[in-house]
Amino acid sequence: MNGKYVYGFEPTFEDLTFIGISTDRKLIGGKFSRQEDLDKLKPAYGATFVPILLQNGKKQAIPSQWLYSPARAPRTVVGSFKNDQSLFMVTDGYDENGNSGATLPEIQDKSLSLGVQDAYNLDGGGSSTLIFDGQVINHPSDGRLRPLSTHFLFFK
Numbered sequence: 001m002n003g004k005y006v007y008g009f010e011p012t013f014e015d016l017t018f019i020g021i022s023t024d025r026k027l028i029g030g031k032f033s034r035q036e037d038l039d040k041l042k043p044a045y046g047a048t049f050v051p052i053l054l055q056n057g058k059k060q061a062i063p064s065q066w067l068y069s070p071a072r073a074p075r076t077v078v079g080s081f082k083n084d085q086s087l088f089m090v091t092d093g094y095d096e097n098g099n100s101g102a103t104l105p106e107i108q109d110k111s112l113s114l115g116v117q118d119a120y121n122l123d124g125g126g127s128s129t130l131i132f133d134g135q136v137i138n139h140p141s142d143g144r145l146r147p148l149s150t151h152f153l154f155f156k
Contacts, residue, residue: 003044009035019078019120020046027080029120030055053077053108053119062104066121073101074128074141079111079119087116090130092138100141101128 093101
């Protein structure tokens with residue numbers, strides 16, 4: 001946060017991925033075993049999530065434990081285009097039992113069809129909430145907003 005590691009730097013492990021915004025306002029992400037490698041990208045803010053969906057316009061392998069757990073779910077994805085513009089995508093869903101939302105391969109395909117170059121899965125399920133102009137515009141699968149959340153705020 002503000003260019004400082006809140007809990008210190010911890011190397012990414014297994015499928016965990018750092019996703020953030022650089023000091024020059026570009027989407028950055030990847031797996032980092034050394035702090036120096038992440039520092040080169042000048043992170044201003046970020047967090048860790050799973051998995052990476054696209055890198056340089058190519059689908060990335062989705063780890064098996066995330067591929068079908070659940071198969072269909074509400075999802076939140078952040079991506080970037082060649083011109084460094086960002087895209088936040090929220091798929092709506094009424095439950096977390098695989099009956100609605102999207103699969104990660106569907107999100108990969110949709111992102112590619114939109115011309116996204118890099119895409120990262122963030123949180124899903126009841127955490128996938130989209131608020132615009134003070135109004136919730138999707139239907140969080142919990143039936144309400146979560147009391148504690150990771151969030152991205154945009155102001156014009």
